Amino acid sequence: MNLIDGKKISEELKREIAAKTAAIIDTDGTPPHLAAVLVGDDPASQSYIKSKEKSCQAVGFTSSVYRYPSDISEQQLIDAIDFLNKDDEIHGFIVQLPLPAHINADRVLQRIDPAKDVDGFHPVNIGRLALGLPSYLPATPAGIMLLLEKSGIETEGKHCVVLGRSNIVGTPVSLLMSRKAKPGNSTVTLCHSKTTDLPSIIRQADILIAAIGQPEFVKGSMVKEGAVVIDVGIHRVDDDSEKGYHITGDVDFNEVAPRCSYITPVPGGVGPMTVVSLLLNTFKAYNKEIYG
Ligand code: NDP
Numbered sequence: 475m476n477l478i479d480g481k482k483i484s485e486e487l488k489r490e491i492a493a494k495t496a497a498i499i500d501t502d503g504t505p506p507h508l509a510a511v512l513v514g515d516d517p518a519s520q521s522y523i524k525s526k527e528k529s530c531q532a533v534g535f536t537s538s539v540y541r542y543p544s545d546i547s548e549q550q551l552i553d554a555i556d557f558l559n560k561d562d563e564i565h566g567f568i569v570q571l572p573l574p575a576h577i578n579a580d581r582v583l584q585r586i587d588p589a590k591d592v593d594g595f596h597p598v599n600i601g602r603l604a605l606g607l608p609s610y611l612p613a614t615p616a617g618i619m620l621l622l623e624k625s626g627i628e629t630e631g632k633h634c635v636v637l638g639r640s641n642i643v644g645t646p647v648s649l650l651m652s653r654k655a656k657p658g659n660s661t662v663t664l665c666h667s668k669t670t671d672l673p674s675i676i677r678q679a680d681i682l683i684a685a686i687g688q689p690e691f692v693k694g695s696m697v698k699e700g701a702v703v704i705d706v707g708i709h710r711v712d713d714d715s716e717k718g719y720h721i722t723g724d725v726d727f728n729e730v731a732p733r734c735s736y737i738t739p740v741p742g743g744v745g746p747m748t749v750v751s752l753l754l755n756t757f758k759a760y761n762k763e764i765y766g
Contacts, residue, residue, distance in 0.1 A: 475732060475733075475734050475736070476625075476735065476736045476737075477736075477737065477738075478621050478704075478736050478737065478738045478739075478743060479739075479742065480617075480621055480738060480739075480742055480743040480744055480745065480746045480747050481742045483620070483621060483624045483625075483746075483747065484617075484746035484747050484750045485746075486624075487750045488529070488532060488533055488750060488753070491533045491750075491753050491757060492532065492533040492534055494757070495533050495534035495535060499534060505535055506535045506536070506565050506566075506757055506759070507535065507536040507538070507756075507760075508526070508535055508536070508537050508564075508565070508566055508567065508568075508592065508752070508753075508756045509537070509538045509539070509540060509558060509564045509566075509567035509568075510526060510527075510537070510538070510540070510569075510570055511539075511540045511551075511554065511555070511558070511567065511568070511570065512539055512540070512541050512542070512570045513541075513542045513544060513546055513551065513569075513570070513573055513574060514543070514544030514573075515544065516572070519570045519571075519572075522570060523539055523570055525749065526568075526749060526752065527539065529749045529750075529753060530753070535753065535756060538564070540554060540558070542554065545574075546574075548577045548578060548581065548582070551573075551577060551582055552581070552582060552585050555569070555585045555586055556585070558586075558590070559585075559586065559587040559590060564590070565756060565759040565760040566591070566592030566610075566755060566756045566760075567590055568592060568593045568752070569583060569593075583595050584597060588610075588765065589759065589762075589764070589765035590759060591610055592610055592752060592755035592756050592759055593610070593612065593613065593752070593755075594609065594611050594613070594616070595612060595641070600612075600641075600646065603649055603650070606654065606655070608763070608764050609764060610755045610758065610759070610764060611646065611650070611751065611755070612642055612643075612646045613748045613749070613752045613755070614643050614647075614685075614706060614744065614748045614751070615643060615646040615647035615650055616747075617744055617748050617750065617751045618647055618650075618683060618704055618744060619647075619657055619658075620750070620751065621704065621738065621743070621744065621747055622657045622681075622704075623656075623657050625736060627657070627681070627736060629651065629656075629657040629658060629659060629681060630656070630659040630660070631659065631660070631661070632660045632661070632680035632681050633660065633661050633663070633678055633679055633680045633681070634648075634651045634660035634661065634662045634679065634680065634681040634682075634683065635662075635663045635665060635676055635678065635681070635682050635683070636648045636651070636662060636663070636664045636665065636683045636685070637665050637672075637676070637682070637683065637685060637691075637692070637724065638665070638666065638684070638686045638687065638706075639665075639666045640685065643685040643706055644664060644683075644685045645664070647685070651681070651683070660681060663678075663679075673695075676692065676696040676697065677696055677697070677698055678698065679697070679698060679701055680698070680700075680701060680702065681701065681702045681703075681704070682697065682701055682702070682704065684703070684704070684705050684706060684723070684724035684725050685707065685724065686707065686724045687707060688707070688724055689707065689711055689722050689723075689724070690722055690723070690724070690725065690727075691707075691724050691725070691726075692705075692726060693726050693730070694726065694729030694730050694732070694733055695729075697730050697734065698733075699733050700733075700734070700735045701733065701734055701735065702734065702736045702737070703725055703730055703734050703736070703737040703738070704738050704743070704744060705723035705724055705725040705727070705737070705738050705739075705743060705744065706724065706744050707722075707723040707724030707725070707740065708723065708740060708745060709721065709723070709724075721740060721741050722740060723738075723740030723743075725737075725740075727740065
């Protein structure tokens with residue numbers, strides 16, 4: 475069994491981004507600028523934004539956070555998005571989710587200029603992804619593809635089973651795995667809560683991508699010998715350790731790992747790749763690689 479070390483791969487990619495950014499600063503002095511919109515004071519959102527800011531600093535990007543109170547109206551938020559769309563000094567920006575219940579998140583996300591949509595959630599970017607055109611890829615699926623590529627895992631002709639069909643993970647990663655590309659060219663089965671006899675489908679997987687949001691759902695008996703397992707799940711499970719909890723994924727690592735050819739740990743697998751993908755998208759936005 476080979477462990478896919480997402481932390482190490484992400485550190486290498488961050489070093490490459492930092493070197494390219496340093497070269498830009500040396501020549502024209504204007505590094506890529508990633509902005510974030512944060513509404514309200516949800517602690518998890520605050521901590522995600524803080525870690526994105528830290529990652530920007532680590533590679534030399536400029537970062538800024540536009541904070542708004544949780545009672546901001548939808549129109550005020552849309553006006554704020556319009557402002558960021560027009561600001562030439564900001565190359566890409568994200569709107570941290572979730573938004574308060576009185577705001578229609580879809581309407582807000584659809585207001586983002588697709589050329590600055592470095593989260594890759596705008597329908598134009600998702601549509602381009604589905605058509606195989608260049609687009610900003612959503613960060614977690616892009617991170618998964620990078621893990622497969624950097625680990626030298628062959629995906630062509632393999633049966634890839636994706637557990638979960640969310641817009642941010644399952645659906646886009648299933649499109650990427652079936653795309654005519656490398657990595658890609660897999661035969662994909664996309665599973666969800668209405669799938670019947672899930673274990674028998676999981677057992678057919680050469681590559682299993684678990685993004686189901688259920689702690690340790692995938693058991694050893696469900697996994698084919700030699701499979702590649704990518705565990706996207708992140709769960710904080712209370713226990714009687716000193717810390718009072720541990721972090722686990724959607725896969726029962728202890729049972730599944732001995733059967734795998736490759737597996738991602740949780741933490742330290744997919745998680746660290748997500749922020750790197752956001753940085754890579756920001757670089758593409760800076761270079762106007764997708765929309766010219
Ligand atoms: P969602 O809750 O949005 O989607 C879960 C999907 O799994 C849905 O499609 C749902 O089906 C399906 N599902 C849930 N239970 C079952 C079941 N018992 N059998 C079959 N299918 C089921 O989750 P996300 O995609 O947002 O996240 C998935 C996991 O990945 C979570 O643990 C999350 O914390 C983690 N995550 C990790 C990231 C990282 O950076 N590492 C980033 C994003 C998420 P249906 O559509 O029918 O309801």
